[in-house]
Amino acid sequence: MNLHSLDYVILLCEDLALMKAFYHEVLGFPIARDWEDWLELRAGAVLLTLRPRGRPYDGSKRTGSAGVQLAFRVEPSEVDVCYTELLGKQVEVLEPPRDWDYGHRTVFFKDPEGNILEIYADI
Numbered sequence: 670m671n672l673h674s675l676d677y678v679i680l681l682c683e684d685l686a687l688m689k690a691f692y693h694e695v696l697g698f699p700i701a702r703d704w705e706d707w708l709e710l711r712a713g714a715v716l717l718t719l720r721p722r723g724r725p726y727d728g729s730k731r732t733g734s735a736g737v738q739l740a741f742r743v744e745p746s747e748v749d750v751c752y753t754e755l756l757g758k759q760v761e762v763l764e765p766p767r768d769w770d771y772g773h774r775t776v777f778f779k780d781p782e783g784n785i786l787e788i789y790a791d792i
Contacts, residue, residue: 692710735784
């Protein structure tokens with residue numbers, strides 16, 4: 670195999686409308702394509718795609734468990750700005766901004782379906 674890039678990520682959703690509102694309206698990702706059961710949002714060079722869970726091979730979501738963790742890179746000065754904006758939009762923050770020994774400043778939060786999201790900067 671000759672795999673070199675990740676084109677898009679698909680999040681399996683229980684409530685597509687709720688997730689669309691969060692990723693588009695709260696986080697501000699522009700919509701690239703919006704079909705009834707498939708939504709593509711532009712997240713830098715990657716398409717962040719939302720689709721309803723329900724295909725035979727999807728399985729069921731484990732209650733109280735995150736399905737994925739996604740990390741979004743910003744400039745160092747933006748981490749705290751993002752944190753303030755998340756609080757203002759009543760987003761569930763898991764960890765406020767923090768510097769790590771491995772050279773990242775991060776803030777961790779959840780989407781409406783419990784996936785873990787991270788905003789980070791190289792410091």
